[in-house]
Amino acid sequence: MMFAVAMTFIDQTIVSIAAPSIIEELGLSSSGMQWVVNAYLLTLAAFFALGGRLADIFGHRRMMLIGTLIFVVSSVLCGCVPKGDFAQTWLIIFRATQGLGAALMFPAALAVVVAVFPVERRGRALALFFGVTGALTAIGPLLGGWLTGAWTWRAIFWVNVPVALIAVVLTVLARIPNQARREPLDVPGAVLVAAGMGLSVLGLQQASAWGWSSFVTWACIVGGLVLLVLFCVYELRAAHPLIRLQVFRDRAFAADNAVLFFAMLAFVPVFFFASVYAQVSLSASPNQAALYLLYFFIGFAIASQWGGRILDKRGARPAMKLGTLLGAVGFALWANKLTDLSMHDQWPYAALAGAGIGFLLAPASTDAVNRAIGASYGEVTGVTQTVRNYAAAVGMAIFGTILTHVTTNRVVETLESRGLPPEVSQDVARSVAEDVTGHPDGPEPADVSEALRSAEDAVRMDFAEANQWVFYGMAIALGIAFLCSLWHPGTRVTEEPPVPDEGPAPETTAARHKAPVTDLAGEPGPEPGPDP
Structure with missing residues (x-):
């Protein structure tokens, strides 16, 4: 299950590092490239809860294998995108089907983990499941940079094929029982x-x-x-709701998800915007851009360990407060240094921003899952993953709009200072803003081409200034997350919530998993009770 889900995490970030190479070869616009990233996040968020329900109806193993198949076929087709006018549409469509495959695969894989582990070992299993798979997000930029530089950007999609094959083989060898239940679909x-x-x-x-x-x-x-x-x-x-929204009556659960929403506005989008900034404004190669993002992940990885310890000793609230505050300060300081155009001078601030996210991400997610109603791990994970991926998609959309708008205005000022008339400057600036490589397609009049050549360094600075607005926006998002963390009551979960005995409670994903069929040793567990 971890091999399967690893692909969904890696693909949230691996495309970002190859964005300029994809744009240059296929002639995509900046907004088109943002849609390539966002199509995946949006379909993953929109269909995650549906994927969990389908897994309950048709069986967890079967739906995990179907989701993996959809995901890997979509990955191959993304890598085989043809050049030409249809390239952008092709890539967006199959990135969307990738997200659909991930939405079917992820909740089914989680349900398998919940089902096969007995209650006394389930907490440790879930911690390993989320910890390792979440940490694999860091591999995305590094792997994407290496594949793009050493071979081709198309390999960032093809690399999913061997991972998917391993996941399928292990799933077959594990002989996981395929539990299916007939129930209405919302x-x-x-x-x-x-x-x-x-x-x-x-x-x-x-x-x-x-x-x-x-x-x-x-x-x-x-x-x-x-x-x-x-x-x-x-x-x-x-x-029979798709999502039981009653879980938000728990103030701590609501606060956890509010913190996650505003933190995720920055967490996934930062990979795209920092990568493109490094390759455009800093003239970095894909490998160098991946190393630039490594500063962020170093802070993230170290702080994640401390955040887990704070959660165990003092609860989620202190970790979320510290993380959101550090993140807000880190992103603000990082934004301030972007116009220095020096990669190595920015590392302390990138690491600080990463540390902020690292402190809060696992505690907020774990605290939310621990507050499951009736031990409904699958249900609350469906809620938190939907919130996280929708927030990432919203962040990509908002910050992408800001980047295009500010870049256009800055480049207009630069070109007018080089003697171009306002109407020509506006058209050229819009073209530059839509082409993040800074070289609009098609022939330009001699005076425009000369102005662009003479202003190349200035345009790179304009793009850096536009990114400042994006990173300041991320700092604001973390500041709002800090206010949300103050709303958390500070209570701690010290034991698994009991399954309510009274009344025929609505059937939920995890309620169906409360009696596993087998444990890891193969010993039979208690048989599930009758359907309500």
């Missing part, structure tokens, strides 16, 4: 949450192209948010 809920997330992110990401004064922009944003509200209302009244 189709209206699945449609509402997918449409709501998709519309809201579409409006936010296209705002720079459509304009903030555009009716279509606000129709998408407001319409998406309205659909998400309708989803919440529907789920609270549904007999």
Whole structure:
């Protein structure tokens, strides 16, 4: 299960490092490349809860294998994208199906882990499962940089093939029982949450192209948010909801997810924006950009260990407070140094920002899972993973819009100072902002080409200044997360929540797992009770 889920974490970050190479070869726009990253995050968030429910209906092992197959086929097709006008659409479509495969695979794999471990060993198993797979996020940029530099950016997708084969072989050898239960599927809920997330992110990401004064922009944003509200209302009244929103009645659980939402606005997007900044403004190679991101991960890895210890000794609240505060300061200081255009001078601030995320991520996620209603690990993990991936998609959309808007304005000023008329400067600046390599496609008039050549260093600085706005925005997001951490009551979970005895509680993913069929030694466990 860890081999399978490792792919979903690696693919959240591996594409970011190859963005300039993909843009240059396929002729993608900046917003198009952001959609390539976001299509994966958005479908993973929108269909995660549905994937968990389908795993319950058709069986965890079967759905894990189906999700893995969809994921690896999509990966191969992403790597085989043809050049030409259809390249951007092709890549976005199969990145979306990659996310769908991950959404089917991840909850099924988690359910298998919950089912085969007895209660007394389940906590340690889940800690290993989330700890190792989450840490593999760090491999994404390093692996992506090496593959892009040594071979081709297409290999960042093909590398999933051997990992998937190992996962499938191990799954077959493990002889995992395939438990399936007939139950209704919340189709209206699945449609509402997918449409709501998709519309809201579409409006936010296209705002720079459509304009903030555009009716279509606000129709998408407001319409998406309205659909998400309708989803919440529907789920609270549904007999068999996709997500049991009653879990948010626990103040600590709600605070954990609020912290995760605002922290994830920065955590996944930072890989894309820092990587592109390094390769454009710092003229770094993909390998050098990967090492640049390594500063962030060093801080993240060290702080993750301390964060876990703080959680064990004092609970999640102190770790979240410290992490959000350090993260806000780290991102702000990092933003301030971006215009120095020196990679090595930025490492303390990148490491500090990474340490902030490291301190809070595991404690917030673990505390939320520990507060499961009726020991419903699968259910609350579905909620937290949906929140995390939707926040990452929103962060990509918002910060991408900011980057394009500020870059355009800065480049306009630079070109006008070089003698180009305002209307020409505006058109060229928009083209430069959409092409993050800084070299618009197609022939340019002689005076425009000369102005661009003379302003090349200035344009790189303009792009660095635009990224400053993005990183300051990430610091603000962590500052809001700090305020959310103060809302946490500070209570600690010292034992597994009991399964409620009274009344026929609604059937949930983890309630179905409370009596494992076998333990790791192969000894039979108690048989599951009858269906409600």
